Amino acid sequence: MFRLRDREMSRKIIDKLERMSLDLTLMHVCGTHQDTLVRFGLDSEFRRIGIDIRQGPGCPVCVTPPGEIEEILAIARAGVTVAVFGDMMKVPGEKGSLNDAKADGADVRIVFGVDDAVALAKNNQKEVVFMGIGFETTSPTIAAAIRSDPPTNFSVLSCHRTVPPALAAIAEMGEIRLHGMIQPGHVSTMIGTRPYEFLSEKYKMPQVVAGFEPLDLMMGVYMLANQVRDGRAEVENEYSRVVHREGNLTAMKVLEDVFEPSDVLWRGFPVINGSGLSIRKRFETHDARSRYSDLLASVHEKEFSEVEGCRCGEMLRGILTSEECPLFSTGCTPANPLGPCMVSREGSCHISYRYRKKQAVR
């Protein structure tokens, strides 16, 4: 359904890009973009013609810092039912993962979406905590569930983060010289294209919002290359069949009703101001941090460090690729991951491991 996979057109785009003799470094912030790039061999094809595309902080599981992993582990180990997206199960904490906690008797459930967790609470007398992770694609759905009068035994541990402040942090930190950014299509269905405009104004950053089919990404890269060639820094929209400048106003209103911005850590980054989403006081019955404040106090007192040798942080800032990590596919594999970039199916290491033998389609 709506597959954009036209071989002739792909070849035409690559040929045109090749004739431009490019030397560009681009960044995207989306696990699904990384999947398309690697699965179809586009990343190596782009590299061949002078375009290096890095995955930035675009994997929600990966950017969740160790302290928040410890929060959900503490809640699970205290006997509370926790519901999580499947990718969270293997993320290593200081003393094991949620999988380990489950093996030790904790009640940990994998859910497909927040409504499954609400249903679990409705059908269960026990307390249920849903770990809310994800960017603006996901957070409005969690806000909608919180607003829909869920049972009082349902609460959310909000680990949500917003994309634009992280993009600004990347630009501000200046560790990597970027010629353009490919913005995430589905985050953009919600927030629209307007929240990216300041990056073009302040940092002269060329940007294209792109979809997830191979041709979407190829056209996105082509549009960025043209912006660079023409000396333009604008927000262009390749994914116009779904993304509009204003986004989904209903969803954003629901989001703002339930959450307020907060200053939070991202794995690999310092605290990024205004990049977190805390549940507003009005909904504190459903805020796991408020509900379990005593239980979480000991977690909040401690500082948690990364697993020794894990370089996910550098990958999330785009300054290292998975293959450059000495542990990649040797000491760290999907079966025995050391860090979240190898745990999550959206992490750059997991994706590289999954597809690395694939060659370009061309």
Added chain:
Amino acid sequence: MCLAVPAEVKSIDGMMATVDFGGVSRTANISLVDAKIGDYVIVHAGYAIQLLDKEEAEKTLELFREMLEQENAGA
């Protein structure tokens, strides 16, 4: 995580809709979009998050072709 898939709305019951992912039927929460039967929506984690403009989708390849031709003229 941000994976979202297009589906056609087949029937609506309050906030919930039955949607068809090219042969596979599922329910999706449609409280965040203004969808009606026959619309295509993008579904993420059990929620429809946006309507898909079918005409725009069908035009996409044509738009790409035009863009590439224009660039040809200028290059």
